[in-house]
Amino acid sequence: MATTQEPDAVGQFIEPSLDRPALEIDFESTFCLGAHNSFVLELHRRLHRLGYLVPQDSNLFTEKTAAAVELFQISRGLEADGICSDQTWRAIIEASFVLGDRLLYQTSPMMRGEDIAELQLKLGTLGFDAGRVDGIFGPNTRRAVGEFQRNVDIVTDDVCGPEVVDHLQRLASRGTHVSVAGLRERESLRDRPRVASELRVALVHTGEDLGILGRIGFELQHLGTSVAVFSSPTWSDAAQLVNLFQADVCVGLGTRVQPGAEIQYFGTAGFESIAGRHLSEVILAELPLALTSQASQSIPMRSPLLRETRCPAVLVQIGPSDSLSDTTSQIESAIHRSLDRWTDGLPELARTAPRQPSPSASS
Secondary structure: OOOOOEEOOOOOEEOHHHHOOOOOOOHHHHOOOOOEOHHHHHHHHHHHHOOOOOOOOOOEOOHHHHHHHHHHHHHOOOOOOOOOOHHHHHHHHHHOOOOOOOOEOOOOOOOEOHHHHHHHHHHHHOOOOOOOOOOEOOHHHHHHHHHHHHHOOOOOOOOEOHHHHHHHHHOHHHOOOOOHHHHHHHHHHHHOOOOHHHOEEEEEEEOOOOHHHHHHHHHHHHOOOEEEEEEEOOHHHHHHHHHHHOOOEEEEEEEOOOOEEEEEEEEEOOEEOHHHHHHHHHHHHHOOHHHHOOOOEEEEEOOHHHHHOOOOEEEEEEEOOHHHHHOHHHHHHHHHHHHHHHHHHHHHHHHOOOOOOOOOOOO
16 A cells, blocks of 8 residues: 655654554455455555465455454454454554654654553563553653653653663563553552442443443442443444543443353553453353353453553453343343442452562663
């Protein structure tokens, strides 16, 4: 796919298609079996560079393409269906970046990429809190870069360039195996409400008419809990609403084709949300046996809802869809009980938090 280049705010050149990958794509028709176009060619070339076995010079979307897309989705904690959606396309583009390929700094909208996730993990293992390893360059990452620059006595401009990358690579052996962001999440649990009625709870879904969430919200409000129920066109849109609501916890509910329940929480290489995992495990244990007797699991994923919410979040996927109507009251009770158990367990999670490493990067 031919692209032109334009300079950014600090003089580096970037490809417009990389920062705005979805503006001109009709995904359903562009990436379907039998489609042949320049976007498929670009998809093949990117997948090939990432190590997937696809013909890098072909512009025809085949079953081999779909299989490679599915393998990529599995590797990135995305829904594995072999369909190159907006979300998958963006993830493929983000995966193309390696730390050192470009300058990293805070912009609006925020920069994203695997290189940023690697930066966050390297900073975190050295004791600099760049926030969750989510591949999004936000305020926490900017502050951590600046703190690192001051610590190693180089120009402090909050921009990750070649000098920062060089120092990070040389100091890698001094890092721990645990990111400080995960430790601080545990410690922050000490300040969380101790009873469910004191929580700010966000309940979200996309597309489907899930009246079940409204009923759960009504029950929680009756007990004094501050609740917001959001219906959004995408999980990313839902995440923004959850953040505006300043929720303490978020529960998303959706359906899937396969029978059973899958409870997703945010997790990636080197980091997982401890509070999110705890809630997902509690919900899985509380769901009715009729749903969990099939292939059910609690699993770390990187879907937009989990990645972009600032609070602990889970996405409850139940299938097949008609099982929702058959077990509605049981699901309502299960989620209600789960929030009670989750808050009850937070103090223990906080107590078991290991001591934070202090920032250590002096050369």
